Amino acid sequence: MRLVAIIGSPHGMKGNTAVLLDGVMRGARAAGAEVTLVSLAEYTVQPCNGCEACHITGVCPIRDDFTTIKDAMLAADGVVLASPNYIISVSAQVKALLDRCSGPIHTQAFEGKYAAAVVTSGGGNSEEVEAYMLRALRMMGFTSVGSAGALAWQLLREETRIPLLNAAEALGYALVEAIRAKQAFPDQDEEHRQIRERMQTLVTMRKDHWPFEYEYWMAKTGR
Ligand SMILES: Cc1cc2nc3c(=O)[nH]c(=O)nc-3n(C[C@H](O)[C@H](O)[C@H](O)COP(=O)(O)O)c2cc1C
Known part of the structure; x- marks a missing residue:
């Protein structure tokens, strides 16, 4: 069982988000997963330039580390995505990665995989960012297992750190158990159905412009 833990803080594994992510990774390893860490601070993932080449050819023409990270995500059974709260959202590093996944979103390439999110904030609103990240992960096709959030001072x-780390470890454990059991999350079924339908419709409507994605869906649905 393989997990990829992606942290999008410019402080890498020396910041607050790393403390919480470390707890999730500890829990996941204790449950038997092999966890690979990807600190975006050590990679280059440029912003999407909107060229649509991923939709047309299936290949992103930007020469940087995105494809390496995407391939690691595709090879894994699950992903933990960690970000500091930057202005009630994710860091620019995480947003660039999400945007570059536009092609995999259209093809629902991460369908069947599981994910969790980790957020730390200075003053508050972690829950909003956690909810956004989990939604973005579901949009990519992942089944979301849960999230961990904390304020930096906690x-x-x-006395505040220990319970938060326990909760983070429990999340890592739960993620691995969900993957192992192929756990069903019936409350996400309708959302996943709608996203899949939306992507198929979108790609079909643009089939003359996006041949790679159209052929991908034709093959995936056996039509
Ligand atoms: C550019 C920037 C924007 C931030 N925006 C927010 C914010 O909107 N709300 C908040 O509570 N904290 C905010 N913070 C604080 C960080 O979320 C917080 O310090 C976080 O724990 C940093 O994690 P790190 O050490 O892993 O980088 C911001 C910090 C920076 C540098």
Whole structure:
């Protein structure tokens, strides 16, 4: 069982988000997963330039580390996505990665995989960012298992840090157990059905412009 943990803080594994992500990875490893860490601070993932080549050919022409990271995500059974809260959203590093996944979103390339999110904030609103990240992960096809969030100061004090780390470890454990059991999340079924239908319709409407994605769906649905 393989997981990829992606952290999008410019502080890499030296910041607050890393403390919480480390807890999730500990839980996942204790449950038997092999976890590969990808710190976006050590990679280059440029913003999407909107060229649509991924839809047309299936290949992103930007020469950077995106394809390596995408391939690691595709090879894994699950993903943990971690970000600091930057202005009630994810960091630019995480947003660039999400945007570059436009092609995999159209093809629902991560369908059948599971994911969790991790967020830390200075003052608050972690829940909003967690909800956004989980929704974005479901949009990519992942089944979302849950999230962990904390305020930076809560990680500094032992009495608040310990329960947060316990919850993070439990999330890592739950993610691995969900993958192992191929756990059903019936509350996500309708959302996934709608996203799949939306992507198929979109690609069919644009079939003359996006031949790669059209042929991909034709093959995937056996038509
Ligand atoms: C550019 C920037 C924007 C931020 N925006 C918010 C915000 O909107 N709300 C908040 O509570 N904290 C905000 N913060 C604080 C970070 O979310 C917080 O310090 C986080 O724990 C940093 O994680 P890291 O050490 O892993 O990078 C911001 C920090 C930076 C640098």
